[in-house]
Amino acid sequence: MSDKELAQYPGDREVDSLRVEIERLRQENCSLRDWQQKSIHYIRDKVDQLLGVVGTSALRPEELDDDMLLNLDPIGIVSDTFVQILENLRQTNEELSLAKNELDAIFHAAGNGIMVMNTAGEVISCNTKLQELFLDDGDQLIGHCCSEKICTPEARSEACVFDMVMQQGQPVTRRNWQSRGRHYDVIGAPIKNRSGDIAQIVLVYNDITERTCNEQALAEANTRLDTIVNSVLAGILLIDAETQRIVDANRKAIEMIGEPVDNILGAECMEYLCPESHDGCPILDQGLTFATRECEIRRRDGTEIPIFKSVSTVVLDGRNYLLESFVDITDRKAAEASVREALATAEDARAKMDGILQSVADPLIVTDPIHRIIMMNRAAEELLGICLLESLGLPLEDVISDERLLEELQDSLSTENHGGRVDFSLPALDGGEMIFQGRTSALCDQEGRVTGMITIMQNVTRDREIDRMKSEFVSTAAHELQTPLAAIIGFSELLLSQRGELSAEVEQESLTYIFDKADLLSKIVDDLLDISRIESGRPLEIFVDSFNLNNLVEQVVRPYRTRQGPHLFEVYLPEEPISIIADKRKLEQILDNILSNAFKYSPQGDLVRLSVRCDEVRCQVSVEDQGLGMTAEQKNRVFDKFYRGDASNTSICGTGLGMSITQHFVEAHGGRIWVDSEPGQGTKVSFEIPVRPKDMAGHFVYSGRPDGD
Secondary structure (H helix, E strand, O other), rough: OOOOHHHOOOOOOHHHHHHHHHHHHHHHHHHHHHHHHHHHHHHHHHHHHHHHHOOOOOOOOEEEEEEEHHHHHHHHHHHHHHHHOOHHHHHHHHHHHHHHHHHHHHHHHOOOOEEEEEEEEEEEEHHHHHHHOOOOOOOOOOOOOOHOOOOOHHHHHOOOOOHHHHHHOOEEEEEEEEEOOOEEEEEEEEOOOOOOEEEEEEEEEEOHHHHHHHHHHHHHHHHHHHHHHHHHHEEEEEEEEEOOOEEOOOOOHHHHHHHOOOHOOEEEHHHHHOOOOOOOOOOOOOOOEEEEEEEEEEEOOOOOEEEEEEEEEEEEEOEEEEEEEEOOHHHHHHHHHOOOOOOHHHHHHHHHHHHHHHHHHEEEEEEOOEEEEEOOOHHHHHHOOOOOOHHOOOOOHOOHHHHHHHHHHHHHHOOOOOOEEEEEEEEEEOOOOEEEEEEEEEEEOOOOOOEEEEEEEOOOHHHHHHHHHHHHHHHHHHHHHHHHHHHHHHHHHHHOOOOOOOOOHHHHHHHHHHHHHHHHEEEEEEEEHHHHHOOOOOOOOEEEEEHHHHHHHHHHHHHHHHHOOOOOOOOOOOOOOOEEEEEEHHHHHHHHHHHHHHHHHOOOEEEEEEEEEEEEOOEEEEEEEOOOOOHHHHHHHHOOOOOOOOOOOOOOOOOOOOHHHHOOOOOOOHEEEEEEEEEOOEEEEEEEEEEEOOOOOOOOOEEOOOOOO
């Protein structure tokens, strides 16, 4: 009911009471509205404060009206957000702390000295390396100006890296800064704040003292070398061995050639040093490492200067070069022409001596009558481990430390024994010994007086070994031939003396035994003929034809199956037949030789295994036993002619030719053979040959023999 309607009932108590109550409620409602507005304003202000702390802009009334503000509880939402932000800040602080620890570890472990300064030049941090470089024990740098502790009076006179960074506002590098007698590369860099102003400066000191000293020493050495090279009276050229072009020349060489240095560098050496009729470079064409000769230099004006040239090989930065040195022998040529007749004898002797030194590959040494070294070739220097330049004119006992070698050489150099031969031994690199034969010859003047001795030391190790092996082979071959011959003679004599008295079974057994021994003799003779053919240099003729390899293997192993006795014998062949083109008889001999060795050198009851593997290109055969095995030396020499691992009379029989012949047969087919063995662990011999032979310079002959399978 409105106030207008209530006014129609004047003096009514109930109406008056109702009017009073309505007024009271109106005032209470107005108070509540005021309180609600104040609460909403308070909540909105607090929310805006929290959003400001979080970093979010304040709420606008159109974004969130008063009713939604009261229903959504924004203070709770912002509070939860604030809690999450605080948690993220805690995690970020932990990560920053870990990163700071890592940076501190790197800072102090760095190999360079590092310090951080404020803009006033005061040190606020430095690492351990910087303290080692500049501070004494107990000195403190933090809080001090760096110039007080780091810079010497001499260093302060130079431009300061700190000042340069402050002025330029960017990183600065100072090369070869010196302090307290040491050299440093100094790098300064600014650390700027958000406003772009310099807040701190970092200085890094890299100690380059050792590198600087090395560079100075190298520069001094190069200067000395250039001075020496340009001061010598001989021309020197450095030539690229691959392109044969000149890459460097000394002053004397440029003067003698008479060309500008720019024309010389990059030109081919033959333009100046090699005559038109030259027969090849001794270094590049003949494989020598050192050579000397007389030739001419062609000058720019067309004239030629006679020179004496020495060429040797050098390797610089992994590339091969020729070092050529030469001297002008124009005056010597003129003097030779004028006194040639008077000095003919001396010149002849000199030429002979030069010829001996340059042509003899064996070590050669020339001594005077009291055993002082006059001359030696490079082979002698390498053998005796001495240098001619260092030992020239010294007695032998002063330069040779091996007493046994010295005694042998002095004995061979004695005038009573000159012309004789003395064997002596030296240790080899593999731990064995090398045998040398020293042969001496006297140098005499025109009156026949001995003026010196020439000693040639020839390496006869291989010759002595061959002599020993041949002697053993002759003894072994005689034994191998005598044994079947004795059996043949004995059984033949039995058949002749008791003809008609023996039973048919005994006669058949005797004839079979004679045939087997005669076949053994034939094989030994065939081995000798094959070795003779190989030694004479004649190629082995391979009569090839197509046949089944499986059938050949079965044919070879059949006798071993029947007589294997206490041995175990296994054969592994491909399921499909293998068609191969090769010399069937020689391949049969190869298999027989390898199997024979496997049976001979295997203890009774052990396993012998033969396996064959083939593809479309090659075929590999392996024979493996569990026998005696071989040492490293025996394995390396198993294919040598006449070599037997045990040549004693009690050893297993054999001539020492089988494996050598086998190797030649395999290689004649274009294949290869190898041995795997360890002492006491058996031996595995493998070889492989092509399924289809390649053209071997006419050594393959297609026989078309009917015995091919």
